[in-house]
Amino acid sequence: xxxxxxxxxxxxxxxxxxxxxxxxxxxxxxxxxxxxxxxxxxxxxxxxxxxxxxxxxxxxxxxxxxxxxxxxxxxxxxxxxxxxxxxxxxxxxxxxxxxxxxxxxxxxxxxxxxxxxxxxxxxxxxxxxxxxxxxxxxxxxxxxxxxxxxxxxxxxxxxxxxxxxxxxxxxxxxxxxxxxxxxxxxxxxxxxxxxxxxxxxxxxxxxxxxxxxxxxxxxxxxxxxxxxxxxxxxxxxxxxxxxxxxxxxxxxxxxxxxxxxxxxxxxxxxxxxxxx
Amino acid sequence: xxxxxxxxxxxxxxxxxxxxxxxxxxxxxxxxxxxxxxxxxxxxxxxxxxxxxxxxxxxxxxxxxxxxxxxxxxxxxxxxxxxxxxxxxxxxxxxxxxxxxxxxxxxxxxxxxxxxxxxxxxxxxxxxxxxxxxxxxxxxxxxxxxxxxxxxxxxxxxxxxxxxxxxxxxxxxxxxxxxxxxxxxxxxxxxxxxxxxxxxxxxxxxxxxxxxxxxxxxxxxxxxxxxxxxxxxxxxxxxxxxxxxxxxxxxxxxxxxxxxxxxxxxxxxxxxxxxxxxxxxxxxxxxxxxxxxxxxxxxxxxxxxxxxxxxxxxxxxxxxxx
Numbered sequence: 391x392x393x394x395x396x397x398x399x400x401x402x403x404x405x406x407x408x409x410x411x412x413x414x415x416x417x418x419x420x421x422x423x424x425x426x427x428x429x430x431x432x433x434x435x436x437x438x439x440x441x442x443x444x445x446x447x448x449x450x451x452x453x454x455x456x457x458x459x460x461x462x463x464x465x466x467x468x469x470x471x472x473x474x475x476x477x478x479x480x481x482x483x484x485x486x487x488x489x490x491x492x493x494x495x496x497x498x499x500x501x502x503x504x505x506x507x508x509x510x511x512x513x514x515x516x517x518x519x520x521x522x523x524x525x526x527x528x529x530x531x532x533x534x535x536x537x538x539x540x541x542x543x544x545x546x547x548x549x550x551x552x553x554x555x556x557x558x559x560x561x562x563x564x565x566x567x568x569x570x571x572x573x574x575x576x577x578x579x580x581x582x583x584x585x586x587x588x589x590x591x592x593x594x595x596x597x598x599x600x601x602x603x604x605x606x607x608x609x610x611x612x613x614x615x616x617x618x619x620x621x622x623x624x625x626x627x628x629x630x631x632x633x634x635x636x637x638x639x640x641x642x643x644x645x646x647x648x649x650x651x652x653x654x655x656x657x658x659x660x661x662x663x664x665x666x
Numbered sequence: 667x668x669x670x671x672x673x674x675x676x677x678x679x680x681x682x683x684x685x686x687x688x689x690x691x692x693x694x695x696x697x698x699x700x701x702x703x704x705x706x707x708x709x710x711x712x713x714x715x716x717x718x719x720x721x722x723x724x725x726x727x728x729x730x731x732x733x734x735x736x737x738x739x740x741x742x743x744x745x746x747x748x749x750x751x752x753x754x755x756x757x758x759x760x761x762x763x764x765x766x767x768x769x770x771x772x773x774x775x776x777x778x779x780x781x782x783x784x785x786x787x788x789x790x791x792x793x794x795x796x797x798x799x800x801x802x803x804x805x806x807x808x809x810x811x812x813x814x815x816x817x818x819x820x821x822x823x824x825x826x827x828x829x830x831x832x833x834x835x836x837x838x839x840x841x842x843x844x845x846x847x848x849x850x851x852x853x854x855x856x857x858x859x860x861x862x863x864x865x866x867x868x869x870x871x872x873x874x875x876x877x878x879x880x881x882x883x884x885x886x887x888x889x890x891x892x893x894x895x896x897x898x899x900x901x902x903x904x905x906x907x908x909x910x911x912x913x914x915x916x917x918x919x920x921x922x923x924x925x926x927x928x929x930x931x932x933x934x935x936x937x938x939x940x941x942x943x944x945x946x947x948x949x950x951x952x953x954x955x956x957x958x959x960x961x962x963x964x965x966x967x968x969x970x971x972x973x974x975x976x977x978x979x980x981x982x983x984x985x986x987x988x
Binding site: 414415416417418421446447449452453492493494495496497498499500501503526527528529530531533534553555556557558560561563564565566567571572588589590591593596597598599620622625626628629630 | 810924946
């Protein structure tokens with residue numbers, strides 16, 4: 391253990407690889423994807439951490455059933471993440487843990503958000519193979535700060551989440567430009583909320599149009615990571631903080647998340663071998 | 667804007683006051699440094715006069731807010747504007763899109779390839795039809811993929827320009843589409859819109875979807891409005907249910923485990939303006955910039971948006987009489 395949080399504190403100490411979950415658009419399922427990806431990595435035997443840097447609208451604690459939990463501080467002034475499971479291989483940090491009530495608003499301008507992000511990146515006691523960072527929508531203060539600070543850390547890359555409509559795809563295309571300009575590796579595009587199967591007549595409706603994510607991936611020359619259909623069970627599990635991958639392990643959505651883990655992990659294993 | 671925070675020490679002089687950070691009461695306050703650095707103090711803005719001048723022709727200013735992204739703020743903004751015109755064809759409506767990093771209004775209104783022109787009177791907004799004009803950063807970008815990678819101060823500068831330099835003319839309603847969150851854009855737009863001294867209305871409509879994950883963020887937005895003294899006209903619950911186009915079965919895709927919009931309205935004492943169902947044709951029309959209200963005058967969604975517009979008119983007229 392080196393020094394406590396200072397100007398030159400180490401970024402993301404104790405983290406193996408970092409994955410960013412990004413999307414220019416809000417409400418496309420960044421937090422849901424973050425949680426499911428983390429759960430799937432955990433199920434595959436890795437230890438995972440989730441860092442929620444959506445300061446104004448943190449959703450991760452609710453989705454993991456951790457509302458109302460507190461963050462402990464070590465004598466060295468570091469924060470201990472909140473553990474989801476008993477064997478402490480799944481840990482979470484979110485600004486929501488620091489707020490007094492559910493309706494407390496974080497009304498901050500950029501500089502304050504940047505300081506908070508810097509602190510979140512330097513002063514947490516992680517001990518994980520993978521850290522997934524959930525981001526707010528946009529390409530502004532939070533994103534610039536994270537990218538600046540992550541330069542010295544091991545970053546696997548970014549997963550871009552979109553929904554099929556052009557309205558969302560447009561914003562995600564902007565996020566792609568952002569990734570290119572900041573030089574972050576793009577792991578691929580994941581299309582969420584693709585189609586809904588009516589539970590009554592099994593008719594599949596493309597509520598939010600179709601194929602937008604795949605088109606974007608082809609156009610931008612990045613991998614397409616798959617489709618997650620709309621599943622009320624997934625929304626329900628996110629609401630109640632239950633583990634969707636356990637509850638509906640045979641659903642198409644669960645299969646997509648598991649496949650996502652296999653595409654992400656071998657890549658990192660190869661990298662590690664190279665390092666060795 | 668001198669404000670005394672709720673949790674401030676006793677005798678706090680206020681964050682924007684002259685004594686901020688240096689008064690006796692500031693000793694030991696964790697925010698003393700921030701206050702004394704002058705961040706909180708707003709020196710008299712030389713543009714206030716110009717901003718006020720521009721706003722003098724605007725009768726009602728309505729913010730469309732939601733802490734959460736992707737709940738339908740942009741859709742509601744565009745639909746509300748069109749519904750207000752449908753109700754009364756003599757209404758002049760303007761839309762200001764302050765979502766700097768993800769502007770959606772050009773697409774929703776079918777004005778994607780338009781460019782802003784400037785004249786002696788300032789930037790001309792884009793006219794979608796005779797009495798609906800719109801301004802968005804989307805009209806200033808070279809390509810659809812262009813990312814606006816800006817920190818707060820730059821965004822604030824542009825928002826000021828959108829009000830000061832745009833030739834809005836005489837408007838009955840200016841509807842402001844906002845990004846998710848409670849940060850720079852929101853503070854700036856409220857700051858500039860509230861400089862106007864006229865008796866015009868400044869109020870907000872809050873949008874949510876039924877899930878708790880969305881309500882969590884929306885509660886924060888309501889706190890934001892309360893802290894900045896912005897009255898809330900009401901809550902709109904979007905994506906309530908999905909009606910299967912084939913068998914007409916209604917499914918709650920986003921389950922309201924904690925009572926959704928109605929419960930939020932009850933808890934906060936705010937009116938629930940409408941519950942809008944999820945309709946694939948709306949998403950399609952928005953993607954291609956078509957007017958859903960005239961294309962599908964009988965759909966449930968259209969009825970709901972008309973109902974919202976009626977309540978907005980009622981609210982604004984009621985305000986005027988007071």
